[in-house]
Amino acid sequence: MAATRQLGSSDVLGMGRTALVTGASRGIGTLIAREIAKEGGHVVLTGRSTADLQAVSSELAAAGADVSFVAADLTQPGSAERLAGTVERQRGRIDLLVNNAGGDPLREFHSMTIDENLRTLQLNLVAPVELSHAVLGGMLRRGRGHIVNISAMAGRASFPYTEVYAAAKDGVIGFTRVLRSDYRPRGVSASVLILGAIRGAGQGQRMLDESGMKASGFMVPAESVARAVVNAVQKDRAELVIMPGPGRLMRAIMDYFPGLGPAVNRATGANATMQEILQLRQPTAHAGA
Ligand SMILES: NC(=O)c1ccc[n+]([C@@H]2O[C@H](COP(=O)([O-])OP(=O)(O)OC[C@H]3O[C@@H](n4cnc5c(N)ncnc54)[C@H](OP(=O)(O)O)[C@@H]3O)[C@@H](O)[C@H]2O)c1
Numbered sequence: 001m002a003a004t005r006q007l008g009s010s011d012v013l014g015m016g017r018t019a020l021v022t023g024a025s026r027g028i029g030t031l032i033a034r035e036i037a038k039e040g041g042h043v044v045l046t047g048r049s050t051a052d053l054q055a056v057s058s059e060l061a062a063a064g065a066d067v068s069f070v071a072a073d074l075t076q077p078g079s080a081e082r083l084a085g086t087v088e089r090q091r092g093r094i095d096l097l098v099n100n101a102g103g104d105p106l107r108e109f110h111s112m113t114i115d116e117n118l119r120t121l122q123l124n125l126v127a128p129v130e131l132s133h134a135v136l137g138g139m140l141r142r143g144r145g146h147i148v149n150i151s152a153m154a155g156r157a158s159f160p161y162t163e164v165y166a167a168a169k170d171g172v173i174g175f176t177r178v179l180r181s182d183y184r185p186r187g188v189s190a191s192v193l194i195l196g197a198i199r200g201a202g203q204g205q206r207m208l209d210e211s212g213m214k215a216s217g218f219m220v221p222a223e224s225v226a227r228a229v230v231n232a233v234q235k236d237r238a239e240l241v242i243m244p245g246p247g248r249l250m251r252a253i254m255d256y257f258p259g260l261g262p263a264v265n266r267a268t269g270a271n272a273t274m275q276e277i278l279q280l281r282q283p284t285a286h287a288g289a
Contacts, residue, residue: 012095012146013233017041020087020094022074022131023101025052027202028150028222030060032100035226037065044087044094045069047101074101074127075119084134093142094135098229099128099172100150103203104165106274107281117164124168129175136188143187146233149176150225151194153243156254158261160274169194173239180238191232194251196243198222211277218244218268 013019019036023029025047037043037060045053045060046069053069060067068090072083087094102124109117132147139145151173153159155166176192183189197204199219208215220242228240241247254261265271 011144013039013041013230015040017095018044018087018091018093019096019098020044020046020084020131020135021098021100022046022127023150024069025049025056028198028225029098029100030056031201031222031226032098032229033067034060034063034065035223035230036096036098037063037067039230040066041095042066042068042091044091046072046083048073074131075122080127080130081134084131088135088138093138095139095142095144096146096148096233097131097135098148098150099131100148101127102150102152102165102169104154104162106161106207106277108161108278109163120164121168124165125171125175128172132175132179132190136183139188140183140186145188146236147176147179147188147190148229148232149173149190149192151176151192153194153196153241153251153254156194156251156261157196158258158265160265160271161278177238189236191237192239193225193228193232194239194241194247195225196220196241196247198225198242207277210280211273213273220244 013036019041021029021033021036021043024033024045033043033045033056043065045057045067047053048071050071053071057067057069070083070086072079074080084094104120105112105116128149135145149172152169154162155170173192173194176190180190197219199205199215199221201222204219225242228242231237232240241251243250
């Protein structure tokens, strides 16, 4: 047991510790922040919208959480480093970083400019790398820290209209694996959560609301993601797949049979649904396509 604690980073939650949660102004991140706050310790929320951060912060504080926020746009150059610096100055430390901010415009790859596509890469892959880099020095000095990255099944499942998002989220998995392997012996660990479709909060639920559709049985409640983040830290888990049923097996099967994802998307109607959503968002996009 003692050896595991030395290698891992189970001491990053609770009194005297500080967690930084990105994408905590709305969606799944608010639930992750709430779940981490339940362990005690201080939670710093971040996102772009000061008004949303203020609202979430007040709600969590009213429920007894020790919480503050710093607004930042993670697609802006230098923003990740400034954010980490601000939190470290204010709190003296960052013990846990949850790279949750992310998302996808869900528009056709070719119809977006290359800059729009690269912003998706910046938010979902480059920003987590930048923030991890910015917090790692302090974590290594203290000999303790944990970084949790939020990835997605999009690439594995060939989910429609997610080319760059899928590249970023798969990139995050490789990044986390090597980070974990290199720094765990020095007390800093890393975990990645690979999410399927999530209901109750976040972009998936918004898409359902937008289209008037109901959540399918394949969607997992957002609260499960929040609990999985704490579980990943406490048990120092390398990778968790958040899907109904045997998620890790599903992911392995999708890798073994790359044609399976597109077939499932056709059979389950995901392609048709995504086309409808695309048309709702950009009515002219399919004209003549
Ligand atoms: N929901 C799902 O079904 C699902 C499935 C697979 C993976 N995921 C992943 O889970 C994570 C959370 O997703 P979600 O569904 O909760 O998304 P969401 O509801 O759209 O929330 C995204 C969060 O990221 C922040 N954000 C967006 N752009 C930002 C920027 N440029 N700089 C800083 N913060 C920014 C947003 O805050 P502001 O707007 O205030 O900046 C918000 O707090 C993401 O990494 C997503 O890819 C979600």
